[in-house]
Amino acid sequence: MKRKSLWALLLVVLIGLAVCATLMWRPAIPLLDKPLIADAASVERGAKVVEQGDCAVCHTRPGGAYMAGGLPLVTPFGTLYTTNITPDRETGIGGWSQEAFVRAMRKGVARDGHFLYPAFPYVHYSRMTDTDIVDAYHYLTSVDPVQARAPDNHMMFPMNFRALVSFWNLLFLRNDPLTDVPGQSAKWNRGRYLVEGAGHCSSCHTPLNFIGGEKGSEHLGGGLVDGWHAPALTGLAQAANPWSTEQLVAYLRAQVATDHGGAAGPMLPVSLSIAQLPVEDAQAIAEYILSLPATTSKAGPACAATPPPAADNAEGAALFAGACAGCHGAGAPMRTVDGRPALSVVSAATSDSPRNLIKTILEGIPMSTRQPSHYMPAFADALDDSHIAALAGYLRNQACAAQPWTDLEKTVTTLRHEGASK
Ligand code: HEC
Ligand code: HEC
Ligand code: HEC
Structure with missing residues (x-):
């Protein structure tokens, strides 16, 4: 009897190990003997796919070579660095076959068989068409090869053990390519394809659960990224x-969007990428997004009403007049000539959370080399936490006097330090 149950236990353990091995082991795909000669038409289409997917936003670090990687990404599980995806044979993806590249994009597995961390949004890229992925491959083999190795990652135990990602994949990597929804227009379907596929909008705009997976029930319901909402x-x-x-x-x-303003924070590089695409792509995305119904029954704050007489915020008003009104004041050229809206209507001021307003004041809007671009200086060094809190309170009162933000100074201090950890 005892012997029998021991054998049964052994069998269970062996089956368990076999299942784990199948789940956690992936073969290496051999290196190509000679470099691929990229197909010109494919390269041209691939350049657009790479913009749709924002590959350069993560794979190019500020001041670094195009697609050569090395940008640190801070996750709740540690810091990891983007890799070199230029066609350098030794440190990049120069020797990768098409099969190896497609596997990375669809399954999150590198050429040598190691699992990639889902900070690389393959969960979304897996939904792209074969043609788009192959075009991106041809394009990337055509860029300048650069020798550069990413610094070592600092992932916490147990996430430093990459094979564990295989369990994460079981939960979040679905095998469901995007197929057109019948009854919807071609434009709407194109928009959905860009949003849910290459655009990976939900990786920022959907809340995450405690193991870093997107909450499916709150798809595109709003998320947090790098301290921004x-x-x-x-x-x-x-x-x-x-x-x-x-x-x-x-x-x-x-x-500039009338009554809404322009993108800032992590959305700025995304919009600068979309700006390189044909306008039809942005129109398709807009068509799809505007068709999405509100997911919460909670009505937005009743912020549109005219503000009551300013409360006790003379300090905020004075700071605004000195530091901000030259650009954001009613008579400023940015308002009258460029047609930018008053800060009282932008989502940063009408949102339930003061995060984006505070982050914008701290970080400003960095100058970009890409067109079109807007610039706002950073005030992190010029204003202290109590000044920023007074300004935020003043602007909130203009935008939404009925629902003041609370604990502003504490939030400023927290956000300032969150930013400093990177
Ligand atoms: C949000 C940031 C982000 C974006 C956007 C992104 N990547 Fe990555 N990518 C990463 C990170 C981080 C890694 C490394 C993951 C790891 O080491 O586990 C990576 C790894 C890869 C790898 C594996 C390379 C290797 O050496 O193992 C390939 C291939 C790749 N990315 C291609 C792309 C392409 C193509 C795009 C655009 C369609 C893209 N990536 C967009 C973050 C990103
Ligand atoms: C890297 C993270 C990230 C990605 C990817 C991303 N967004 Fe955003 N998005 C943000 C952040 C952060 C904001 C807030 C920016 C601000 O306040 O200026 C934002 C703001 C927006 C807004 C303005 C919303 C409002 O109410 O003011 C729209 C619209 C938007 N994003 C659409 C998209 C679409 C469509 C995609 C995919 C093509 C996308 N975003 C991808 C981070 C991201
Ligand atoms: C040199 C001009 C300039 C100055 C000075 C300036 N800003 Fe801005 N700010 C901009 C531009 C350009 C934008 C782009 C967005 C737009 O079209 O509204 C912007 C956007 C913003 C936004 C919206 C960001 C978002 O999330 O969408 C806020 C909030 C903001 N500024 C607050 C301030 C405050 C507060 C001050 C003073 C401490 C200030 N700005 C000073 C130029 C300026």
């Missing part, structure tokens, strides 16, 4: 300050 992309057409197609297209292409 990525607002819900659902119900935009019905919001208190509703978005029109025209405004959304302008915003997505890094231009």
